[in-house]
Amino acid sequence: xxxLVKSVPYGRLAAPQALLWLLGSALLxxxxxxxxxxxxxxxxxxxxxxxxxxxxRVLVALLVGMSLAVAGAAMQALFANPLADPSLIxxxxxxxxxxxxxxxxxxxxxxxxxxxFLGAMAVCLLVLSVHHLLGSGRLGLLIIGFAISxxxxxxxxxxxxxxxxxxxRSATNWLAGNLGAAGYTPIHYAAxxxxxxxxxxxxKARDLDVLLLGDETARSMGIHVQRSRLLIVVAxxxxxxxxxxxxxxxxxxxxxxxxxxxxxxxxxxxxxMWRSAGIGALFLLLVDTVARHIVYPIDLPVGIVISxxxxxFFLWLFVKGMRT
Numbered sequence: 070x071x072x073l074v075k076s077v078p079y080g081r082l083a084a085p086q087a088l089l090w091l092l093g094s095a096l097l098x099x100x101x102x103x104x105x106x107x108x109x110x111x112x113x114x115x116x117x118x119x120x121x122x123x124x125x126r127v128l129v130a131l132l133v134g135m136s137l138a139v140a141g142a143a144m145q146a147l148f149a150n151p152l153a154d155p156s157l158i159x160x161x162x163x164x165x166x167x168x169x170x171x172x173x174x175x176x177x178x179x180x181x182x183x184x185x186f187l188g189a190m191a192v193c194l195l196v197l198s199v200h201h202l203l204g205s206g207r208l209g210l211l212i213i214g215f216a217i218s219x220x221x222x223x224x225x226x227x228x229x230x231x232x233x234x235x236x237x238r239s240a241t242n243w244l245a246g247n248l249g250a251a252g253y254t255p256i257h258y259a260a261x262x263x264x265x266x267x268x269x270x271x272x273k274a275r276d277l278d279v280l281l282l283g284d285e286t287a288r289s290m291g292i293h294v295q296r297s298r299l300l301i302v303v304a305x306x307x308x309x310x311x312x313x314x315x316x317x318x319x320x321x322x323x324x325x326x327x328x329x330x331x332x333x334x335x336x337x338x339x340x341x342m343w344r345s346a347g348i349g350a351l352f353l354l355l356v357d358t359v360a361r362h363i364v365y366p367i368d369l370p371v372g373i374v375i376s377x378x379x380x381x382f383f384l385w386l387f388v389k390g391m392r393t
Contacts, residue, residue, distance in 0.1 A: 090347070094347065094351060097351055097354070097355065098127060098131075098351075098354065099112060100358075101127055101354050101355065101358040102115075102123060102124065102127055103115070104358050104361065104362050105119065105123055105361070106119070106365070107362070107365040107366065125251045125256060126248050126249075126251035126357070127354060128251070128256060129248055129251035129256060129315050129316060130248055130251075130316075130350070130353045130354040130357045130371075131350040131351070131353070131354055132256070132259070132260055132263055132312070132315065132350070133248075133312040133315055133316045133319065133353055134322060134349040134350040134351070134352055134353030134354060135263070135267075135345075135346045135347075135349050135350040136263050136266070136267075136308040136309065136311060136312040136349075137155060137308070137309065137312050137319060137322040137323045137349060137353075138322055138323060138326040138327060138345035138346060138348065138349020138350070138352075139266075139267055139270060139308060139342050139345050139346050139349065140154075140155035140266075140270075140305045140308040140309050140312075140323050141153070141154045141155055141322065141323020141324055141325075141326065141327050141345070141349075142323075142326075142327035142330075142338065142341050142342045142345045143270050143273075143277060143301055143304070143305050143338075143342065144157055144158070144305060144323065145324075145327055145328070145331075146277040146278070146280065146281055146338050147207070147277065147280060147298065147301055147302070147305075148207060148210075148211055149207070149280075149281050151324075151328050151331075151386055152324060152383065152386060152387070153324070154320065154321070154323040154324040155305055155308070155309040155323045156218065156309075156320065156323075157211060157214050157215065157218075158193050158196055158210075158214045158302055158305060158306060158309075159189075159192035159193055159195070159196045159214050159217050159218045159221065160189040160190075160192065160193055160305075160306050160309040160310050160313065161189070161218070161309065161313060161318050161320070162192060162217075162218040162219075162221035162222050162225070163188040163189045163190070163191055163192025163193065163218075163221055163310075164185040164186070164188045164189040164309075164310060164313040164314065164318065165185075165188070165221070165222065165225050165244055165318055166188050166192070166221045166222075166224055166225050167184040167185050167186075167187055167188020167189070167191070168181050168184050168185050168188065168240065168243055168244075168317075169225050169228050169229060169236075169240050170184065170188075170228065171184040172232075172236050172239050172240050173228050173229075173232045173236050173240075180254065181243065181250075181254075182254045182255070182259070182314040182315065183314070185310070185313050185314040185317075186259070186262075186310045186311060186313075186314040189306060189309060189310030189313060189314070190306055190307075190310050192217060192218070192221060193302065193303070193306035193310070195217060196210070196213050196214045196217050196302075197299065197302060197303075199213050199217070200213050206284060207284070207298075210298070210302070225240075229241075242317075242370070243317040243318075244317060244318050244372075245317065245318075245370035245372045245373055246316055246317045246318050246319035246320075246370050246371055246372015246373070246375065247316070247317050247368070247370040247371065247372065248315075248316050248357050248371055249368050249370075250315075251315065251316075254314075254315065256315065259311040259312075259314055259315050260311075262307050262308075262310070262311040263307070263308055263311045263312070265304075265307060266304045266305070266306075266307035266308035266311070267304075267308065267346065269300060269301075269303070269304035269307075270301065270304045270305070270308070270342060271339060271342060271343075273297060273300055273301050273304070274337065274338045274339035274342060275337075275338075275339070276292050276297040276301070277301065277338040278337055278338045279292055280292070280294070280297065280298070281338075309323075316371075316372075317370075317372060318372060319353070319371065319372040319375055320372065320375065320376055320379060321375050321376060321378065321379025321380075321382065321383070322349055322352065322353060322375060322379075323349075324379065324382075324383065324386075325378070325379055325382050326345050326348055326349040326352060327341055327342075327345050328382075328386060329348075330344045330345055330348060353371065353375075356371055356374050356375060356378075357371040357374075359374075360373075360374045
């Protein structure tokens, strides 16, 4: 009875809070849609040609921010480590390798976005295959992912070292994490993959909560640890692979956003992932909008700005973890 009584005022507060959140999000998106060409215009009065370039960029920022933040929340629970992010399973390095191979060897029939997604999924499947053969646990998956990611990045560096200046510039622009290509690549395929990955992770949210208590505890509660871990990693790879196929490599969002949410609100992994989806989407949109405006007419890659913010945040988390 006591819990029922307490739940009534909470339910009354939930609707106004949700309404305020939706209104605030809509206002932020409206303001960001109007930023461009060194000034702000009302979005409904923008020239149609400019509008056709601007709204896909806003949409891609929202999708990518959502995907990376949710994937990061899942990885931090899976590895029981607040410093974890989606790149731990090799998706970012695999995407980078796929893109660099396409650019360096002139495989024009295979688009950059498709190459990024295929590279991300291929490396993720390789990590899972090696992990299955070795029969290692959570720590083994982490080490295997790190080793294969390092190997892929070494190949990327080798290819870029022997490539010409045009390939080097194109690859560098993509690796920096740039939303400037939004509108020139299909969004719907990546969006569909993101939705599937998000639904899979939400469905496995309870498993993530239990896995935080350890594999033995999870097994005692009836969870098939290996199968759950496999589905979580695949869903995370789908989200990350689809995200990097649209934007290039953008780090730290998957590490920063879930940590802030867990610190401020806490809650179950499902609630953390839902909040990460909304805040991660708006955060990337806001940073990209500011990055485009403060150095106009230079289109500063948002990945660089996020890295400048993420490095101090990473150190703060590390120091905070040592003191606790």
